[in-house]
Amino acid sequence: MxxxxxxxxxxxxxxxxxxxxxxxxxxxxxxxxxxxxxxxxxxxxxxxxxxxxxxxxxxxxxxxxxxxxxxxxxxxxxxxxxxxxxxxxxxxxxxxxxxxxxxxxxxxxxxxxxxxxxxxxxxxxxxxxxxxxxxxxxxxxxxxxxxxxxxxxxxxxxxxxxxxxxxxxxxxxxxxxRFPDAETMKEIVKVHHPEIKETLLTAALTQFYEIRETQGLKKKPSTSEVLDWLKLLLAEDLSPEDLKREGANALPQLHGALLKNEQDVHLFERLAFMARRGR
CATH class of the missing domain: 3.40.50.300 (P-loop containing nucleotide triphosphate hydrolases)
Structure with a gap:
């Protein structure tokens, strides 16, 4: 076997x-x-x-x-x-x-x-x-x-x-x-969402890994959560441009699929506020 x-x-x-x-x-x-x-x-x-x-x-x-x-x-x-x-x-x-x-x-x-x-x-x-x-x-x-x-x-x-x-x-x-690297994650995503466009996939995964690496995050989003998030992005027919955030640390689109507690939502809200003040 x-x-x-x-x-x-x-x-x-x-x-x-x-x-x-x-x-x-x-x-x-x-x-x-x-x-x-x-x-x-x-x-x-x-x-x-x-x-x-x-x-x-x-x-x-x-x-x-x-x-x-x-x-x-x-x-x-x-x-x-x-x-x-x-x-x-x-x-x-x-x-x-x-x-x-x-x-x-x-x-x-x-x-x-x-x-x-x-x-x-x-x-x-x-x-x-x-x-x-x-x-x-x-x-x-x-x-x-x-x-x-x-x-x-x-x-x-x-x-x-x-x-x-x-x-x-x-x-x-x-x-x-181990948590999948970006290339492995792309393969995983394509198994579940074979119709996804490469530009959207690249933009979404770049943002996803940035979120995972944010200092102070209580719960890092997992593989199953990024798959749910991408399913929502496809259902809403969002483009890579739609994913652009206001400042480097603004809340992502449909963030409820990725951030699963209020502490992490507040963290991104604070980071967004500080980014706006620092302009």
Missing amino acids: NFQGTKDYIATDDLKIAVNAAVTLQRPLLVKGEPGTGKTELARQVSASLGLRMIEWNVKSTTRAQQGLYEYDAVSRLRDSQLGDARVEDVGNYIKKGKLWEAFAADEKVVLLIDEIDKADIEFPNDLLQELDKMEFHVYETGQTIRAKERPIIIITSNNEKELPDAFLRRCFFHYI
């Missing part, structure tokens, strides 16, 4: 190397990077490129590692026993399979995405160490041992909200998705 990107996803050489190395080593691929740089989309594109089914486990702050294995509904079983329901004779009727169980039980190789692992409790990664390492786990209620029929390709994403334990990191192949 060899991942080379897809027509819908521009994968840099180092990213392709990372994916293929993780597949060869049979280790989870831990992907970090700024929000909006395509970490989650990578798993979908690996799935599409290799022709494998994808199983997606979206981690939340309340997610427990056990939920990825299975959950035993003891309350429902107790209630059914009080009602005389025959289902209580089989404890398996009260076990809900998790995403890891689903991936391990698959007859074919699958891609398992564990998305935003850093949202969960700090112990969450540690609680999955043995299962991800040995590709098996025990179901105490039934006495079963669930082993992976085909070792899945595991892709784990993190936005770096929490530090991950060293023991967990040792078991992963790590890759940091």
Whole structure:
């Protein structure tokens, strides 16, 4: 199996190397990077490129590692026993399979995405160490041992909200998705907006990177946000001339697609005011 990107996803050489190395080593691929740089989309594109089914486990702050294995509904079983329901004779009727169980039980190789692992409790990664390492786990209620029929390709994403334990990191192949440079960004944009004119694209991306490099910016706009912004520019049929700002630091056109909090909007308003005063 060899991942080379897809027509819908521009994968840099180092990213392709990372994916293929993780597949060869049979280790989870831990992907970090700024929000909006395509970490989650990578798993979908690996799935599409290799022709494998994808199983997606979206981690939340309340997610427990056990939920990825299975959950035993003891309350429902107790209630059914009080009602005389025959289902209580089989404890398996009260076990809900998790995403890891689903991936391990698959007859074919699958891609398992564990998305935003850093949202969960700090112990969450540690609680999955043995299962991800040995590709098996025990179901105490039934006495079963669930082993992976085909070792899945595991892709784990993190936005770096929490530090991950060293023991967990040792078991992963790590890759940091750097923010795309201007040339790579042009390729990405043309995948999503093939009809865009080169003059508009150049003007828009020049302005976009200037905004990202503005000192004091609380949240830098991401790849997904520049794609939204360009979609709006095309919908409004704006030209490169329309993008010219009043002074070097005026608010950009349709800035709500790029600036996502009031502090950053106020920053550009202040910079615009100072630019006008300095004339």
